[in-house]
Amino acid sequence: MKFEMEYFDVREIRFSEKTRFSDGLLSIDKNELIRQLSSDDRIAVIDIELVRPGENARITNVLDIIEPRIKTGVESYFPGMLRWPGPSGEGVTRVLRGATVFEIGAAQGFIGGLVDMDGNGAPLTPYSKTHNVCLLTAPGAGTSLVEYGLALKQAGCKASVYLAAATKGVTPDEAQIFDLDLGKQETSLPRVGYLFQLHSHGDSREPFVYGDNSRHYYPTILHPNEILDGAIVCGHYNLSVAIKNYTYSLLNHPVVAGLYKRHGKELCFGGVVITPEPTSMTDIKRTSMMAANLLKNVLHVDGVILTKEGGGHTDVDLMQNCDECEKLGIRTVLVDNEWLGPDGAGEMPLLAGSDNADAMVSVGNIDAVVDLLPMGRIVGGRAMHDFPGPLDGQLRMPLRFLATAISQIGSNHLTTEGR
């Protein structure tokens, strides 16, 4: 499978009469963008605000973050979510690099994240360095939470495509080809795969794969290109931001991109298996057995990286997957966050364990607390579900509220060290 990514670097954003992109300046016709998103009465797009890198600003109630992208020819993206059958991972994709679309909404039952563009919270989140187009939304009258979530997802995806469409006819700053044949290659390099656990505990608590809920999937092989090119999007608005992956992280998946980068040099990338995280032991055992079998006997990998998505329950899935892989002779490395309490003195970093889990990477203590400075501008509201107190002043806040500070797929540099 082969596709080309064309990168258009965004250096400035502003509202303007007409949406266009030239010389790094993304001009946005706000009224037209709002019009594009207003055909769905399950959601009200109240306003759009622009927030720039380094600005003295705090963005709140962030439910998802998307990188603006479009597929040349079909002029759409996010197959299954928008009207395009896909598959992802072929053709040419145009990316507004350095820009994002923020899905913002405060609704009882949804858990939003927070992004500080300045101060000591800024280094903890990648989105303090991006130009952020913030969609401020509310549920339409009489709309259920699940329906609002679906409509919000649509709006975010549409806005992403709308903005990326402005690159039509423009020369990209950089282009990169993603070309990988998963057939068994003659190589002495270690063959490495990736087992990607997707949370799947119910509506509003799971991502979408080609538009369908992750809980409807059994372990499935995806070509790495499909993941890097929009096959999976975030849909888990009722999950704390630290234990889910925003769409932006999925589109720039660090494990998939990392294995790609080292393919043919230090290792041979053998492919990806995505697998759900079921809610019963019987199902967990079945999916882990099937996933390990795909890795061993279909993808023929000798080593695998495992990541999880979700809270403590999903340590069970992680350990079960680890055991099944090791049983078949596949060496494993597990990536997980730790639960160590605000002071880092907790005695139980994970809820489940295994003797086979001898090589683990920590993405940090999810319970740690950060002190954030007051910010001059607040976008997204002064209150946030599950966090007491107004959000405009100085804040002492659990790290788990900061967008992608904890990244269970390893986007971030955070880890823990003994003290």
Next chain:
Amino acid sequence: MLRIIHYVNQFFGQIGGEDKAGVPPMVIDGPVGPGLLIDRILKDRGRVVATVLCGDNYFSEEMEAASQALLDMIGARPCDLFIAGPAFNAGRYGIACGEMTRRVQDELGLPAVTGMFPENPGVDLYRKGIYIIETGNTAVGMPKAMPKMIDLGIRLFGREPIGGPEAEGYLPRGIKQNVLASKSAAERAVDLLLKKMKGVPFRTEILLPDLDVVSPAPAVADLKGATIALVTEGGLVPRENPDNIESARASRWAKYRVADLAAHGAEEFQSVHRGFDTVFVNEDPNRLLPVDVMEDLEREGVFKSLFPDFLVTTGVATTMDNARRIGREMARELALANVSGVLLTST
């Protein structure tokens, strides 16, 4: 000029040996014994303004009174840094140094450091809350240990960032702190996997603890005569959540009437638990707490009686300390009511 108060026992305080181990707390102006070494190391950067002293036996027999008296002596004097010992492998002295370091740090808010041999019993008792510089097992290690203690103390006083145990020479405190690594977690994962596959030594970033085993309570001898209580970690509370049970990281628990739950079910009771999708439980709380079946079984005489209250907390990301405390408090309540056995449901 850093003002240091130093704690020593009767031996290092040059009062005497075991025969003087019963001397009560006292304060001496200026340095005594190892305090002279502190002054020599610090030169013009600081000095020991006072030495507080207590006999090892007196301290261990009257720990509360002795440490309070010493704390009062320290608190009454201007002080920038507290240094205790080092105690090397002396057990009673180690415990005194640990206790004083902890209390001075926590109650007087002063930077405080001590030093011990890793097998000193004071280490296990106090390592979690304080900095203990690792020393040799006898006073021969003094010239090596004291500069490290002073160096760490000066940096604590200056509120400088403190590195890891290996780099700084202190005994691990069982604390893990978030730090930024030079590579992303994804890159580190690939590095780690390649090492593991090549069979070269590698180091995991997460070590799993082996938790304590509790010996089983004796089985319920006669179920037909037993009172069974229902307890849940599923956050099932009356709709208005009158006791403010947290949706995660609980510190509280509550009890409600089984009869109310049986009579009103989902109309009155909902789960506030944030760790799972509560839709099914909120449709029918029996899916979390089997009140319907338990009432049937009580009627049928399978057991004698259902305890009239059910106990509830939220089991998601609860700290071990809170979980243990909540468990102990609930156990006390149930034991007082002569409950024979508990059926605990979790999600």
Next chain:
Amino acid sequence: MLEKEFERAGIPAVLVTALLPIARTIRANRITQGIGITSPLGDPRTSRAEEKALRRRIVLEALDALAREPADNKETKGRIGG
């Protein structure tokens, strides 16, 4: 963790949970397999009557675990759930 404190206090306690590995990790003494995380004592895909019968079986297993010494307390079989 609660069950351990009950047992420490001498009150036998059985933990009904969907995820046995967690119960084992925390070293619970008496464990009974529940159905699913989102519905430990029910199966929303079956009728209310079937569901209650299933719940009754799990509760009886749990009571049985209370009436036995843990050494001979076998893990019980789980069903598809949640």
